[in-house]
Each structure stands twice: as structure tokens, then as C-alpha cells.
Amino acid sequence: MTSRVVSVFGATGLQGGAVVDALLKDGTFVPRAITRDPESEASKKLKARGVEVVKADSIDKASLVAALRGSEAVFAVTLPVIPKTEGKGEDVQGKNIVDAAKEAGVKFFIWTSLPSLSEYTNGKYKNAIHFEDKQIVHDYLRSSGLAHATLLLPGFLENLWNLGNLKKTATGYTIAAPSFNATNIQDFIWIARDVPAAALALLRNYADPTKQVNGKTYSVVSVRLSYGKLAELTxxxxxxxxxxxxxxxxxxxxxxxxxxxxxEFGWYTSDTPAPNPDLVALGAKFSTVEDFLEAEVKPRFGN
Structure with missing residues (x-):
């Protein structure tokens, strides 16, 4: 039987690594990690778990085509380039991955994205280049002819420690984020659990035309609450x-x-119920903030 290979970008990072973990556990698909450095410590750990690790650079389209040959599907994520470097931005990287996937004969493409904040705010905020570049790739993918789906991601609960948003004080802890007050509502996901849940749901259903997955954008939202409420639950x-x-x-x-x-304008995923019922209908099982706090925050910050 031919293996159903899913090539995963960012496999040594948070999103891609979580997807690799989920693919290994599920067993339906075989993950292939795409990385610039197959000899990094993170890559070696993947190899030790039996994951195929293939070298490619998202700036080098030829290397991408070679790396994606034989893949049924692609899970693609790019990291923000701030400040933007000419010829190396996320828009260039994402377009190269799309082109390479098409040339390599990939059947389905998952893109994790953000919307244009310039469009969302009617031109008021134009400098969030990581949002603008991901929107450019989303539009390019949509016009490419590749069967695809886009995952629109909100805030990462893991930023409590990855960005140091949860800090020790003399009496406990404080959570801080720029611009937001305690009553501003934010949308969140537990990246390590919720992105893989969404990706697997799409991979299992994309070939069934009755599921109407192709070309759709899914807001991946599992938690919606204010920062004050997040502090209370923490x-x-x-x-x-x-x-x-x-x-x-x-x-x-x-x-x-x-x-x-x-x-000022609210979260761009706020029109979607949490959790997203379209993904739930495809079989995705999402986490609660209480699940996240119990599994991740207590072991890291509890006494």
C-alpha cells in the first residue's frame, strides 16, 4: 500500500511539530518534515522517532519541488519576517511553496494564515506586514487551482510562556498584553492541540466532495474570553x-x-462560534481553556 505522505513545514516548531505529533499518533498519514537544516537537534529528534526529514528552503523553489515529490498533501506555515527582507518575505516563501506543491502533484494544501489588517480596518492599520503577507499567499493559493483549505488562526495560548505574557509577581502572577484592557475579548487556541485537530479533520475529509472542504477558510477558535477572565481562571x-x-x-x-x-476593531475571527462548528462537524475535537491550564500552565507555573 502506498503511504499517504503529508509534507509538513515548520515541523521543528510549534505548529508544524504539533501536526507531526498528531499524524504519527493517528497513523492514517505519514509525516514528512521539511526543514532547512536536517542536522539540527530538533531534526535529529524527529529522525529518532522515525520521521522522514527532507532538506528544502522556501526561498529555493527547486529544492521545494524535490522535497514535495510523492506527497499527497502539504501543511504549510511560514514565520514572520520583521523587518521584511526583499525577496525573502512570507509572501515570497508562501508563493514558492504553493508553486512547488502544484508542480510536485500535491493533491491538497493546508495554509495557516492571517487576514489583511489593512482591509479589516478599512486602511487605518497598514504596517502589520505579517498579516498582509499571509493574506497575499492566501489569495495566491486560491487562484492556483490547487485543492486547498486555509486555517485562520487567532491568539496562541502558549504565548503565556513563549512570549512571557505570564510573569511572576510578589503575590502570584500577572498577565500582560499590549493595548488590551481587562475587558477586551480575545480569541485563542491551544496551538499544540487545536491546529492538529483541525488539520487532521481536513485531511480526512478533503477528498469527499459532499464535505465541501476545498477552497474554504476555517477560523480555528476554541476559546473566547476577556483577559480579565483568563487571569481569573489561571x-x-x-x-x-x-x-x-x-x-x-x-x-x-x-x-x-x-x-x-x-x-480597536475586535478579533477578526469573532464572527465564528467557539469552537468552530464547521470543523467540529468534520470530526475535530477542540480543547477548553480549563484543559489547557490543567495540562500546560499548572506543570510550568504551579508550586
Whole structure:
């Protein structure tokens, strides 16, 4: 039987690594990790688990075509390039991956994306280049002729430690984020659980035309709450005081414009119920914030 290979970009990172884990556990598909450095420690750990690791650079389309040969599907994520480097931005990388997938005969393409904040805010905020570039790739993918689906991602709950949003204080902890006050509502996902759940649901159903997966954009939302409520639930999980405070700007214009835009205009996934019923209907099982706090925050921050 021919293996159903899913080539995964970002396999040594948070999103792609979680998808590789889910594919290995599920067993329906065989993950292939695409990386610039197959000899990195993270790559070696994947190899030790039996994962095929293939070298390719998203700036080099020829290397991508070779790496994607024999893949049934692609899970593609690119990292923000801030400040943007000419010829190496996410828009260039994403387009190269799309072109290579098409040339290699890939049957289905999953793109994790963000919307244009310039469009979302009617031109008020134009400098969040990581949003603009991902939207460019989304539009390019849509016009490519490849069967595909786009995952629109909100805030990452893992940023409590990855970005240091949860910090120790004399009496407990504080959560801080720029621009947002304690009552601003934000959409979140637990990346390590919810992105793989969505990706697997799409991979299992894309070939069934009755499911109408092709060409669709899915907002991956599992948690919707204010930062004040997040602090309250975190305090309950840890058994200590947890407060919320509005943090200072980051000093990076694209990132600060992102926070300002979302605080003023609301989260771009807010029209979608949490969890997304379309993904639930495809079999995706999403987590609650209580699940996340119990499994991830208590072991990291609990006494």
C-alpha cells in the first residue's frame, strides 16, 4: 500500500511539530518534515522517532519541488519576517511553496494564515506586514487551482510562556498584553492541540466532495474570553493571585499595529462560534481553556 505522505513545514516548531505529533499518533498519514537544516537537534529528534526529514528552503523553489515529490498533501506555515527582507518575505516563501506543491502533484494544501489588517480596518492599520503577507499567499493559493483549505488562526495560548505574557509577581502572577484592557475579548487556541485537530479533520475529509472542504477558510477558535477572565481562571488553576495589566508597546511597528488594530476593531475571527462548528462537524475535537491550564500552565507555573 502506498503511504499517504503529508509534507509538513515548520515541523521543528510549534505548529508544524504539533501536526507531526498528531499524524504519527493517528497513523492514517505519514509525516514528512521539511526543514532547512536536517542536522539540527530538533531534526535529529524527529529522525529518532522515525520521521522522514527532507532538506528544502522556501526561498529555493527547486529544492521545494524535490522535497514535495510523492506527497499527497502539504501543511504549510511560514514565520514572520520583521523587518521584511526583499525577496525573502512570507509572501515570497508562501508563493514558492504553493508553486512547488502544484508542480510536485500535491493533491491538497493546508495554509495557516492571517487576514489583511489593512482591509479589516478599512486602511487605518497598514504596517502589520505579517498579516498582509499571509493574506497575499492566501489569495495566491486560491487562484492556483490547487485543492486547498486555509486555517485562520487567532491568539496562541502558549504565548503565556513563549512570549512571557505570564510573569511572576510578589503575590502570584500577572498577565500582560499590549493595548488590551481587562475587558477586551480575545480569541485563542491551544496551538499544540487545536491546529492538529483541525488539520487532521481536513485531511480526512478533503477528498469527499459532499464535505465541501476545498477552497474554504476555517477560523480555528476554541476559546473566547476577556483577559480579565483568563487571569481569573489561571488564578483558580494555580491557587494564587493572578491579575491582568495592559502591557507596554513592543517597539516593533508591525506588532504594535496588530495589537492596536485588534483592540480597536475586535478579533477578526469573532464572527465564528467557539469552537468552530464547521470543523467540529468534520470530526475535530477542540480543547477548553480549563484543559489547557490543567495540562500546560499548572506543570510550568504551579508550586
Amino acid at each position: 488564578a483558580k488553576a494555580l491557587g494564587v493571585e493572578v491579575t491582568y495589566t495592559t502591557g507596554p508597546p513592543t517597539g516593533l511597528l508591525p506588532v504594535d499595529e496588530m495589537w492596536d488594530a485588534l483592540a
